[in-house]
Amino acid sequence: MEQEELKNDKGATMNETSAMDEQNETTTDTEAVPELTETERLILDLESKKSEISALNDKYLRLFAEFDNFRKRTAKEKLEMLQMAGVDTLKNMLPVMDDMERAITNNATIKDAEVIKQGMKLIHQKFSKLMNDQGVKAMHVKGEPFDPEFHEAITKAPAPTANLKGKVLDVIESGYLMNDKVIRYAKVVVGE
Numbered sequence: 520m521e522q523e524e525l526k527n528d529k530g531a532t533m534n535e536t537s538a539m540d541e542q543n544e545t546t547t548d549t550e551a552v553p554e555l556t557e558t559e560r561l562i563l564d565l566e567s568k569k570s571e572i573s574a575l576n577d578k579y580l581r582l583f584a585e586f587d588n589f590r591k592r593t594a595k596e597k598l599e600m601l602q603m604a605g606v607d608t609l610k611n612m613l614p615v616m617d618d619m620e621r622a623i624t625n626n627a628t629i630k631d632a633e634v635i636k637q638g639m640k641l642i643h644q645k646f647s648k649l650m651n652d653q654g655v656k657a658m659h660v661k662g663e664p665f666d667p668e669f670h671e672a673i674t675k676a677p678a679p680t681a682n683l684k685g686k687v688l689d690v691i692e693s694g695y696l697m698n699d700k701v702i703r704y705a706k707v708v709v710g711e
Contacts, residue, residue, distance in 0.1 A: 608653055615646045650695075658694035660687045660705045669694060671704040678710030686710050 555563070622638045629635060647657075658669060664686050665672060673691050678684045687707045694705025 611649055611653070612646075615642065615649060618642045618645060654698045655702070656696050658696060658705050660694065660707060661690055663687050665707070665709045669701060669705060670707045670709075672709045673706050674708050675711045676708050683710040 619642055622635075622642060625638070626635050650656075660670060662683075670687065676688055678686070678688065686709070687705075688710045689708040690705055691708065692703075692706040694701065695703045
């Protein structure tokens with residue numbers, strides 16, 4: 520038992536000694552680093568803020584340059600897209616153009632007007648199908664009430680019957696819709 524007390528006393532003494540050593544080290548550390556004056560702390564803080572501002576400014580300039588490059592690139596892509604927007608439609612029209620050229624060449628030697636009419640009808644049907652495939656539809660307006668949303672009145676003419684007043688009597692130029700939106704107004708004669 521006496522040995523245990525000696526050990527406990529030794530442990531307590533050792534703990535007190537190590538605590539004193541730590542205090543001495545702490546005191547030594549604070550003595551080794553001199554206290555900064557208020558001015559020196561402010562100067563260090565200012566330099567720190569200057570470097571932070573410089574880093575943020577650099578980041579801002581890079582981001583601005585990146586955005587400017589993005590803007591220029593998208594403007595260029597948009598312009599290219601607008602220039603090439605109708606390429607597919609025009610490619611689809613080329614066979615119709617070929618048919619018309621063949622018809623012109625062939626019509627020079629043919630004397631039968633009925634054959635020429637039939638050839639023109641076939642080309643017209645092919646072209647109409649192509650336009651329909653592109654979403655373009657002709658307006659059928661003859662006999663319909665005049666509607667300025669779809670029609671452009673070229674002139675007025677006396678209506679042959681009372682029920683044709685205010686209605687389309689004749690179509691001078693057909694109107695067209697693309698995806699149910701007017702791309703060309705029908706030029707019409709309206710009954711009065």
